[in-house]
Amino acid sequence: MTTALHEIAVRQIKGVSAQKEQELHAFGIQTVADLLDYFPFRYEDYRVRDLAEVKDGEKATVQGKIMSTPSLQRYGRGKSRLSCRVAVDHMLLTAVWFNRNFLQSQLTPGREITITGKWDQNRRQVTVTDSEFPDKGTAKTGTLQPVYSVGGAITQSWMRKTIKQALEQYGSMIPEVLPYVLTSKYQLIPRREAVMRMHLPGDAVEGQAARRRMVYEELFLFQLKLHAFRAQTRGKADGVTHTTDNETIRSFVKGLPFELTESQKKVINEIMYDMRQPYSMNRLLQGDVGSGKTVVAAVALYAAVKSGHQGALMVPTEILAEQHGRTLDKLFSPYGIQIALLTGSLGERRRREILAGLQMGLIDIVVGTHALIQEDVFFRSLGLVVTDEQHRFGVNQRSILRRKGMNPDVLTMTATPIPRTLAITAFGDMDVSTIKERPQGRKPIKTYWVKHEMLDRVLGFIRREVGEGRQAYVICPLIEESDKLDVQNAIDLHIQLQQAFPDLKVGLLHGRLPASEKEEVMRLFSEAETHVLIATTVIEVGVDVPNATLMIIMDAERFGLSQLHQLRGRVGRGGHQSFCVLVADPKSETGRERMQVMTETDDGFEVARRDLELRGPGDFFGTKQSGLPEFKVADMAADFAVLETARDDAAEMVTQPDFWERPDYTALHQYLMREQIFQGELLD
Template structure:
């Protein structure tokens, strides 16, 4: 038996099970070894029935005193109830698919049961526990691994499969240099694999987990440091004298905030260096990121270079075109647009003017990364709302020039600890100050009793010629989810706000239709826009002063904050109402944080605590590999150790050419796969 053997070579795995394993990226015996338990059940000791506490899991042993059906015993899903006793008391064991289970139990026979205890009218109860006849070889005692669910393969079968692999443990070799192992006091890989699957006690689990989590995070961090190095080494960046942008800043109708000045200072140093700039600007909606981007594009144009700015939606690209054209017109800087809805003749003309250098700044959607887009002298690449683009798209855009400087802007506030990982190839700047005169948005929560009062307030705002957004979690009505839909809200509010234009927008509409509605709202022809989260990344409508979020309990904190950021774009006081239909403890906590804070970074930290990174960011969309055992937040201490070790490795051997790093190099290749092309 070898690590590279196919899973089908094992006893008990036929073609169907092998196919199901393959769907979970498990093809070899080594892949199976790295299918880690998601939790453990402690079945080392039996608990007496008298000592059972509700809401906890226990192993009990007892005699079946009786069995009875609650209904017709010939129906397959008729519940079966067993009364089980030991010397201290009795407990009910309930199975809903009684007909199939009944024949497995004999009255007066002893069985073991493992499951969660509940109470039903003061009677102790276990529902669908795992069970075995006493003396059955499958009645294993000890710390039992529970694996991620795989279709067609039970937990018992997965444990039997893992038992077959025990002879492979000696083949799991050490792959890290001795100095890294001893410095971090790591267990050997074979010890870690053996004791992650079949530990004897909690200490063995902790030692094994530490090693395996460290391995995964070290591979991730070394890969990201390698990529960061690759984007910078031997790439004589385009040097831009950014001092000329002071002229542009002086002509602005406002003074830059301290946060903007600090970020611009970072960028001036980047642009003056001979290395390519790769910088991420994080800043709340309305913090003034676009002005910094304009200064960078102005400096590039004055130094004889072109700039390109990629936006996630066509309407946002058009809004950038309008503001950039207005701001740059008096300096004689030409701005062009490229998006998929343009006529062929318009596209041809834009591409021609781009190739000759007549267009100095190009704004567009994904259309700007198409092969036929050629620049004369590209020096600055800017992506707006980065969380809509993957690493590869950013890379394609950069390849439009000879090592152009790169600026990424995002309004998604990400805690710095995570930003360092998600944007591992970028330097990070944060704007944490808001422009003068910008009033904080007043956020208020309302229950169903006060819902009508919220819409009375909206009506007052409409009478003052203001506009409003109303957001719902669903497009249409659902039998499964008890929540307001955008469609039913649109009908309700069209009646409530007669005499005003109420429109509906959602993600299932065609892009042209969405763009038209947003454009009408932006131009003031629509008073109330009923929407799903499709407006989360939207356009700037300074006249919109009210945001109403229905079923706010169905949204995460970061999402609520992003939605709130659609208002408060002008100098008028803006409001956000959170209407809660089902007030859970988590919903109360979210609402409290939203009402107390307008700071996106504080909110992101809180959301991270409430939800964790996977759900918050969906790491796959950032081009990050999938983690099997580590958690970027819960294992922050191990992450810090792994990051420091990875940095030391790359500083010592930037190309991982030393023989002692050969296995690490292979692990990086395997982890990143096709997500990020590593020329290792």
């Protein structure tokens, strides 16, 4: 939209008081433009239907004639049930209203009535939610009514009335933002008409045409923003140019205690090519759990240090930081590379030593949690930033770490395989590298789903694996008992398993333990002094114990698919056959589908695709700080084809030499200026 509607306060709409204006602000609605773009998330269907086409339990609108005197029953405190017989077509049905006794006098036999409600086929009854009398003039009958996300003092009817008023006052000012070349190519209706029809669809066809237009616009503008930003930053030769040659890298790789897969070698080549360029690398490295991303990051960090710079690896938990610290120390100690660990639980003296070492360049690589982004952390020459499980960090946290160097290269890693659908939206400004193979010698994990009554057999399974010298994880959703959730909790289960296995060492790990205790619990498990580890999802990411071959997940239906797959990936990291047992009694269809997906495939990309279908993109990462765009109309899964088209259109448009000069693109230029893509801080 042009600046005009963005500059008109929502208070200027008739009927919006100062108090209502404040309440609208809570919904992110400041201006008329914001209100007009506040689209309904669904529609109530008040179009009259033939009852023969209505399924049992469905909501429908029907017209008929009242055939009996209404009957009123009172029960409880202020509760009532009002009913009468209504003839609809050739059928006599019962219409029932709850707590609407004021309607009794209006329900006169012989009067025409339109009722909307849930149809009970067996009882031939409609439980009425809305009713109207044609002799009074109908307001809703025959229409699709918008349903908005409302709350507090903002009611559905007030929102409908206010948006209708805004359209009357300012509808003529809604400008076109897409150029004619696109609206004609895809036969999209004008923006003004689309906005009107999104709020007031005359019928389903008009509503679909409006949605089609707004979905394309929303996805195209988002992609345009990404590609314009990329075009602006890609040309800037102000990044770190790493100079480490191929022979040095080959020598390091030959010294590794294992052979790299072809997939790992390909990804390393892509990363090294970027690191040698004069612009700042921004690459996403994705690979399934246990695919060997850490060693790829190690090669990149080695290259940065050999080029005379420092590296930083930021991870979401202290357990993971400690593990990565040990791994890198083992790999780098023969080369004299200095590694330091910076976490929130460090003593003040050690912390000061590390900060001084980083500033003077005595420390080559620092591994840490969000402690890395505190104000007093300075580097002599930060050349490479690696973030692991990046969706655990907010966009701001990642960009703060980046700003601690002069446009350092950035490598972002995730073991949540991202379907292309999300990769080209959330990470549209990044190059994506994917590790597709498992390291040699890794066997697929066998996954089973059992009900709670089979727990004795599961315990027998644990004893069998431990008897063969292996170890087991048992995962619970909660730490302590909760009145709200009837779930197995870690502390209770720890006591139960200690009693079930008096001859075994059973450990307990959860997020509320002090850091020193967590480290000790993990050390005992890593060194096989603990046979069974009861844990919450604190072990979900990155913990590596090759001797652990059995993963038991209690109340598995309470976890998302991607989280289940992450947990499963804690086993299968050695040469022995590994197993994952899901203990679940899912009540919902979605819960049962999750269990089926987990037993059908151990391919993380397939799991991610199915997770996206089941949960939708908004919940995919289980965090609001994922950097995922929240679209108003578009759905990344359902509208994937449009998304790809919009991306291609945007990429082509910004590469046109005259893009910034052409007058028919003026509205797009204004949009990009408003979105501040030229300030360099828009995207992480």
